[in-house]
Amino acid sequence: MIPKPNVQSQPAARLPKSKATASTTAIQPLEITTTAVVMGDTCQGPEDPADSSTKQNSHELDGDVLHRKQSRHHHHHYLRSPASQATASVDNSPLVSPSGSMVSCTPPAISDAGFSVLPPPIIKIPSEAIAALQGAADASKRKATKRSPPSATTSDLVTLxxxxxxxxxxxxQWSNIVGPKVEKIWSSEAMDERLQIMIGRQVLNGEVGRTVETVEPKWLVLYRQSIVCTAFLYTDPTAQSLCALIMVVPVRYLRNFSQYFHILRDRVPSQLIQPLIQLRKVHKRHEWPCALDQFTWSWLAxxxxxxxDLESVSLPIEYTRICHTILDHExxxxxxxxxxxxxxxxHLQTSGSTLIVGNSLTTINMMINTLALFLSPEExxxxxxxxxxxKYMPDLYLQGILIQDMExxxxxxxxxxxxxxxxxxxxDMTRLIVxxxxxxxQYHQLHCQYQRWLMRRKEDEASARPDSEWKxxxxxxxxxxxxxxxxNLLDETRKVPTRLRExxxxxxHRGLVKRGLALVKYVQEEG
Structure with a gap:
């Protein structure tokens, strides 16, 4: 019988200090790489099922290592290094130490207290290809989060x-098979589908079967539902069917809303209908819901x-005092x-649309009060x-802006x-230039070109293309x-007493309007 060697009586083998340092330097990159691959998901929140199964296998391996009988014929040398200490890893390295997430083997007691124990070797770890794919997926998620609209903008849109x-x-959109197909672009509250279909049928009633060459407005009042529908009919060349954009307004706002109907009639065809037609060409049906969301953010809001904004501004309907105008003796x-x-x-040549710029609010408002004498109550x-x-508002007839507020x-x-x-x-009130x-x-043609350029610029922004400059x-x-x-008017006004000038x-001005109407009627009759 061969006697068993007494392993415990032999002194533990120790590397020299220079060799220990060299070995630690060689092992340290492997430790950091292993830590980055295994512990990357621990810092990122919820785990993937594949990663959780990998970690479970790793824990089972570690359990086997714990219950495995230690070999008596082999000596394992555990080297200590400042880079492998748990405290140093937490304080100085952004990577989490693997000792905090895995069951570590308890090593034999080592007399040198200046070194810590290296973690046990990991047998199964994710490959570098899987780690690279996971990193690319995380990067794409971060980019998608950056592209999504911020919560502040969303709250502003809801408030608006x-x-x-x-x-x-x-x-x-009219369909010869199912009838009117109604899509809700936006609503302030939940809207019954039957009410939506009923609105669509009422709007398209009497319009089916004819071709609408231009955008035609249609005013509809539904008293039982207490709503007013302002519809704009047009023919979609892509869908090749009759469509209508409908704005629903409660009846209680009818008085305020009715004065803006002609603004909608002038602006909806170029600012809302044309973008819808263009989006239908680009996105077709498979991306149409995304196109409607883009339409809401870029054009509708x-x-x-x-x-x-027009609700917050107005001049007094009654005429102002003469002392607040330039027609005063002062x-x-x-x-x-x-x-x-x-x-x-x-001011009269441009249909009463005037922008006054200056440094003094008093001077600007005095000029506004003077020119307001040549406007109707609606204007x-x-x-x-x-x-x-x-800020400048294009739908106002008469307005003033300080020079420091100009964009x-x-x-x-x-x-x-x-x-x-x-x-x-x-x-320009400072340099007295008109x-x-x-x-x-000519202005109408240039205005249409500018609207088309604005639409192209918004499309470029949505598709991440470089913006085209306005020529x-x-x-x-x-x-x-x-x-x-x-x-002649100003010469006669100087002779009239101040209290009668207004x-x-x-x-x-009333006489000028009558003469203008008579001239238009004469031209129409002669033509």
Missing amino acids: FESCFFSAVLLV PFIRSIM SRQLLDSPFIARVITS RNRSSHARKNH GTSSQMERVVLESVIPTTIV KQTLLLP KQALMHRTDSIAPIVQ GYVRQW
């Missing part, structure tokens, strides 16, 4: 829709915001200058006095003026012309 007088926006120096004659002439309702932090340079301001449907006059845009019909064109020109009828100007 809740504060407007629109209760729903529907899109109806800015359109509703521009309409609701403003005789400005009244006698040819500048005011040029301003009134251009004064769509005008605004100048105030701080006021960008003067060339950019001239481009923004193109958003207005009608020509515009720009009055500019005006092109008059009809600068001759839009504004300085005008020094004075109409003889305007000069009534005299109002009567003169």
Whole structure:
């Protein structure tokens, strides 16, 4: 019988200090790589099923290692290094130590307290290819999170829709098989499907079977449902069917909403219908729900915001006092200058659409009160006095902006003026310069080109393509012309007492409108 060697009586073998350091340096990259692969998912939150099964196998292996009988004929040398200490790994390294997530083997007691125990070897770990694929998937998730709209923007959109007088926006498409197909673009609250179908049938009633060449507005009041439907009929060339964009408004807002119907009639075809037709061409049916979401963010929300901004501004419907205008005796120096004659002439030529720019709110508002005498009550309702932090609103007839509140340079301001449907006059109160845009019909052509450029730019932003620059064109020109009828008005106004000047100007404006209508009627009869 061969006696068993006494292993415990032999002194434990120890590497020299230089060899221990060299071995630790060679093992340390392997330890960090192993830690990054195994523990990467621990820091990222929920685990994948494949990773959990891998970890379970690793725990089973570690359990086998624990219950496995230690060999008596082999000596395992455990080397200590500052890089393998648990405290150093937590404090100095962004990677989590594997000793915190796996069951570690209890090593034999080592007399040197200056070294810590290295973790046991890991037999099964995910391959580098799987780790690379998982990293790519995590990166794509992070990019998708960045592309999603922020919560603040979403809350702003919800607040906008809740504060407007629109209760729903529907899109109806006629089908010869199933009838009207109604899609809800947006609604402030839950809407019954039967009500949506009934609205679609009422809007398309009497319209099926004919071809709508242009966008046609349609006004519909449903008293039993207490709603007003403003529909815009058009023919979709991609779907080759009759469609309608419907804006639903409660009856209680009918009085306020009715005064903006002509604004919708002018703006909906270019700002809402054309984007819908273009999106239908690009996305077809398989991506149509995503296209409707893009339509809501890019076109519908800015359109509703521009309409609701008109509710916050207005000039008094009744005429202001003469002391608040330039027609007062205290403003005789400005009244006698040819500048005011040029301003009134251009103001009348551009259908009462004027933007006044200056440094003083008092001077700007005094000019606004003077030009408001040449507007109708409906046009004064769509005008605004100048105030701080006021931005340009293209749907206003008369408005004022401080120079410090202007967006960008003067060339950019001239481009923004193109958003207005009608020509515009720009009055510079600091330099006493009067500019005006092109008059009809040249302005209408340039306005349509600008709207098409805006639509292309939004499409480029949605598809991550580089934005196309707007080609600068001759839009504004300085005008020094004075109409003889305007000069005659100012000469006669100086002779009238101050208290009668307001009534005299109002009567003169009514006479001018009557003569204009008579001239139009004469041209129509002769033509």
